Amino acid sequence: MKYIIIGLGNFGSVLATRLTQMGHEVIGVDDHLARVNELRDSLSSTICMNASDTDALRTLPLDQVDMVIIAIGENFAASIQIVAQLRQMKVEHIVARALNELHRTVLQALGVDRIIFPEQEAAEVMAQSFELSGFLSSYQIDRDHYVMRFSLPPQLNGKSVGDSDIEQPGLRLLAVVRDHDERNSIGIHYNRKRALDTVNEETILQTGDIIVVYGTLAAYNTFTRNLREG
Numbered sequence: 001m002k003y004i005i006i007g008l009g010n011f012g013s014v015l016a017t018r019l020t021q022m023g024h025e026v027i028g029v030d031d032h033l034a035r036v037n038e039l040r041d042s043l044s045s046t047i048c049m050n051a052s053d054t055d056a057l058r059t060l061p062l063d064q065v066d067m068v069i070i071a072i073g074e075n076f077a078a079s080i081q082i083v084a085q086l087r088q089m090k091v092e093h094i095v096a097r098a099l100n101e102l103h104r105t106v107l108q109a110l111g112v113d114r115i116i117f118p119e120q121e122a123a124e125v126m127a128q129s130f131e132l133s134g135f136l137s138s139y140q141i142d143r144d145h146y147v148m149r150f151s152l153p154p155q156l157n158g159k160s161v162g163d164s165d166i167e168q169p170g171l172r173l174l175a176v177v178r179d180h181d182e183r184n185s186i187g188i189h190y191n192r193k194r195a196l197d198t199v200n201e202e203t204i205l206q207t208g209d210i211i212v213v214y215g216t217l218a219a220y221n222t223f224t225r226n227l228r229e230g
Contacts, residue, residue: 002065003027006051006082008035011097011118012071017042029060052078054085062091070096076103083110116140136210144216147174152209155227162201165226166211170219176203177210 001024005016008030016028020043028039028046036048049056062068068091072079076099086094087110095114098104107115121140134151141147156164166173176199179191193210196203205211213220 001067004029004060004065004068006068006070007072008039009071009073011073013039015069015071020044052081057082057085062089067093067095070094073097079103080106083107083112087111145214146217147212147214148220149210149212152205152207152211153227156205157207159205160201161199161203161205164205166213166223168219168223171213171215171223173199173211174214175199175212176205177212178206179208
């Protein structure tokens, strides 16, 4: 996929670099020349410009990318102005970073596809990692719902899915990922993680499994609390 990321501060630069490492084409935009120069060799392209200037914004290949991400972390007015201009230019897919609840409300009114709170989301992931030592990652779907990955807790080793209590109100099991023994082209065995083709109530969980669930943080917290209390 092709992305334009406007704002190459801490969040924007990490996001741009990671997307590039994943094989995507990323154009990084910032009005600080030092930031642009720092990422010049890491991204597909970098541009130093004031994106809140309409004429400058129009020079970007907006119709040639899959998504425009506004990652500005300090300038509330610039963020809103850029989003409004992108909407006027009929850019279809816009993701924007929100600084606070007021900013979120304005972005919602402008019809932004997804609004992100990097600090809040990072804090929630860290909190979950404290809650359960095997917690791996989460992806926010909307304000209340997440897809979450965690290593199978020792208490559930040998239990069936039906007896594990993973499935409960507000929490749904999506996948069980397990090590599979495979052999490469020269006959060497190695382990590769793959999702089980079929998972039902009789599926027996094993140490090393990665569990993928969908639901609310409240439901996940209930699940982890019940595990701790036994």
